[in-house]
Amino acid sequence: MIEFNLLNIAKYTSGHHWNYVNIISPFARIYLITEGEATIYQNRQYYKLTPGNMYLIPAFTNNTYQCTGSFTHYYIHVVIEPQGNLSLFGKDMKVFEVKATPFDYSLFERLLYLHPGKGLWNPDPATYNDCLVKNSENDFLRGYKCKVETFGILSQIVSRFICPEKMEAGQQLTPVRLRALLQYINTNLSEPVSVARLAEKMYLSPDYFSRFFIKYMHLSPLEYIHQKRIEKAQLLLVTTSLSAKEIAASAGYDNLSYFHRQFKKHTTMSPNQFRAIHRNI
Incomplete structure (x- = not known):
């Protein structure tokens, strides 16, 4: 029904350098904010990233990322591959926001434990692509148990943003x-x-x-x-x-x-x- 390819997972504090204009990523981004604030601009609308909330930015959407101070967050970069024409989020390709629960925090921490060193280990722009390549190669070395648990964790995190009514409507059409x-x-x-x-x-x-x-x-x-x-x-x-x-x-x-x-x-x-x-x- 759905497949995940985890590219990155880490907890990081970003500063004023977190400013990127008109970015269209071929993977989804999921943020859990713990401290500070930042902003995403998409489709003429501003979304404020605030502590205690989770955000999902679907792949292939145009976004501008802005931070004037600093903010601490967990981030996940993941390829979400539904089968056929299944749309997890309906036609609303926007920035999705949900209130984080204590269980959500535990899921992010567990994913970090399962995948140490899977963050963007070098912020130098010239090595960013190499980081993603290295992380993808390391996945081949991980055991089947880790892969199954990773799938389960990502399924639970992503499910927090799914609207069943919109999914069903899209499938019926x-x-x-x-x-x-x-x-x-x-x-x-x-x-x-x-x-x-x-x-x-x-x-x-x-x-x-x-x-x-x-x-x-x-x-x-x-x-x-x-x-x-x-x-x-x-x-x-x-x-x-x-x-x-x-x-x-x-x-x-x-x-x-x-x-x-x-x-x-x-x-x-x-x-x-x-x-x-x-x-x-």
């Missing part, structure tokens, strides 16, 4: 067979995926399939495929040291120039620019 097809697309992004092949899997003509897809997804099959391929490329740029050519291939692009054009179309910047910016936070 998307036919079961289309959800299965979306899962097929998402797991085969590195392979050739044509509209004709997708239509065949649903036993529809290409034209009728395209209209059917647009009705429920509000974008064409090709637009959806490109969107998901670029999202995959964004994640690989931040969490691996792969070259742009290798990432293009992993995202299903055999032409590097075409990959660059599609990436800039979706993100307004080149892959190298995107990687450099996300080394800063």
